[in-house]
Amino acid sequence: MNVKEQSTGERSGVSPPVDGTANSFGATGGLTPPRSPGSSIKRWFAERLPITGVQLEELTNEPVPAHLRHWWFCLGGTPAYLFVVQIVTGILLAFYYQPSPQTAYQSIDTITNQVAFGWYIRGMHKWAATLMIAAIILHQMRVYFTGAYRQPREINWMVGMCLLLCTLIVGFTGYSLVFEQLSFWGATVAANICDTVPYFGVFAKRMLLAGDSYNDNTLSRFFILHAAVLPGLMILLIGIHVAILRLQGVSELRFENEPADAPKHFDFFPDHFYTELIIGLTLMILLSVLATVLPVTLGPKADPLTTPEVIKPEWWFYVSFRWLKLFSGTFAVLSSGFIVFVMFVWPFIDGWIRKRTRFSEASVWIGIVGVFLLVGLTVWEAIVEH
Numbered sequence: 001m002n003v004k005e006q007s008t009g010e011r012s013g014v015s016p017p018v019d020g021t022a023n024s025f026g027a028t029g030g031l032t033p034p035r036s037p038g039s040s041i042k043r044w045f046a047e048r049l050p051i052t053g054v055q056l057e058e059l060t061n062e063p064v065p066a067h068l069r070h071w072w073f074c075l076g077g078t079p080a081y082l083f084v085v086q087i088v089t090g091i092l093l094a095f096y097y098q099p100s101p102q103t104a105y106q107s108i109d110t111i112t113n114q115v116a117f118g119w120y121i122r123g124m125h126k127w128a129a130t131l132m133i134a135a136i137i138l139h140q141m142r143v144y145f146t147g148a149y150r151q152p153r154e155i156n157w158m159v160g161m162c163l164l165l166c167t168l169i170v171g172f173t174g175y176s177l178v179f180e181q182l183s184f185w186g187a188t189v190a191a192n193i194c195d196t197v198p199y200f201g202v203f204a205k206r207m208l209l210a211g212d213s214y215n216d217n218t219l220s221r222f223f224i225l226h227a228a229v230l231p232g233l234m235i236l237l238i239g240i241h242v243a244i245l246r247l248q249g250v251s252e253l254r255f256e257n258e259p260a261d262a263p264k265h266f267d268f269f270p271d272h273f274y275t276e277l278i279i280g281l282t283l284m285i286l287l288s289v290l291a292t293v294l295p296v297t298l299g300p301k302a303d304p305l306t307t308p309e310v311i312k313p314e315w316w317f318y319v320s321f322r323w324l325k326l327f328s329g330t331f332a333v334l335s336s337g338f339i340v341f342v343m344f345v346w347p348f349i350d351g352w353i354r355k356r357t358r359f360s361e362a363s364v365w366i367g368i369v370g371v372f373l374l375v376g377l378t379v380w381e382a383i384v385e386h
C-alpha cells in the first residue's frame, strides 16, 4: 500500500461519482438509489477514516508460526490478558481503598465484607496477580529454552526483564497496601534489605518508605507506585514488547517429527484470535472459581510495636528470601543484584559462549540448574517456618 493509493477515494472505501454532476462523494440527486442506514454509517466512517477492510486485514492479519497453536508456545498472551484484569479490578478497588495507616486496613475490610461483590473483585485482583507472575515465569522459561532470546531478539528479552521486575514490584507494593501485620513487617524487612546495599542503600530505603522509617506518607507512596507509576510504565513496556514482536515476527521453530509438508503458518485472524479468546475465557472462569473457593482473607492489623514470630513475603519472593537467609546481609543482596544483571544481559553472554567456546548448548544446562534452584529454594522457604 503506498500513500498515493491510500489518498484515492476508491481505496478509502468512498464510491467514485456516478455522473459528471455528482459532488465529490457521489451525491447525484434523484439518480442514486436510496441508501440503507448501514451503508450511510459505513460511508460516514470511510470519509473520516480512510482505511478499507483489506488494508485493516493486512495490518492485523500477520501469518503466525504453526507452533503457536500450542498454549505453551504462546504463553505471552496470558500475562497480557491478566494485566488487563488487574487494571480493571484495580480501578474498582481504588474507588474504596484509602491509602493511609489510619484508614487502609479498615477500607480493605469494608471492601471484603460490605461492598457489593467487593470480596469477588478483591479475589480476582489477588488471584490474577498470582497467575500473572506464574505465567510470566513460564513464558520466560519457554523463551529461554527455545533460544528465542538470541539475535535479533536481545532487546526484546531485556524489555521482558524490565516487565518481570515491574510485575514483581507491583506485587510487592500491592501486598504492602493491605496494612496487615505481614504487609507492614514485609515492607520494613524490604527497606532494611535496601539499607545493606553500600552507597545507594540509605537513599533506596528513604525513597521506598518516604522517610527514614515507616510513616504516614509510606502507604500513599506505595499506592502511587502500585496504581499509577508502575502500571503506566508496564503499558509502555508491553507496547514496546509487542511492537518489536510485530517488527521481527515470532521466532520460527522446527520440530524433528514434523512432516515436511505440514503448513508452516496459520492466520492471526480468526485462528489465533480464537485460541486467545478461549484462553481468556478459561482464565476468567479459573479466576472466578479461585476467588470463590479460595477467597482472599485479611490477617491481623499492622502493629508497629509487635514483630510477628514468622515474617514471610508472597510466594514469588520466597526464592530471594531464602537466598538472603542463606548468606550474610551485604553479600546476599549484592549477589542477588548480580544474578538479575546476568539475567538481563544473558543473550549477550550466551552469544559469546556460542561464538568463542565449544559449549554451544551450555544455556540448556545453565537453565536447568536455574530452574532447580528457583523451584528448590521456593519449596524450601515454603515448608520451613524460619
Ligand code: HEM
Binding pocket: 073, 074, 075, 076, 077, 079, 080, 083, 136, 139, 140, 143, 148, 149, 153, 156, 157, 158, 159, 160, 161, 163, 164, 167, 238, 241, 245, 249, 250, 251
Ligand atoms: C507482562 C509481561 C509479558 C507480556 C505481556 C509478554 C508478551 C509476549 C507475547 C504476547 C509474545 C508473543 C509470543 C508468545 O506468546 O510467547 C512474547 C514474546 C517474547 N517475549 Fe514476552 N511478555 C512478557 C514478559 C516477558 C519476559 C519476562 C521475557 C524475558 C525476560 C520476555 C521475552 C520475550 C521474547 C524474547 C519474545 C520473543 C519470542 C519469540 O520470538 O519466540 N517476555 N511476549
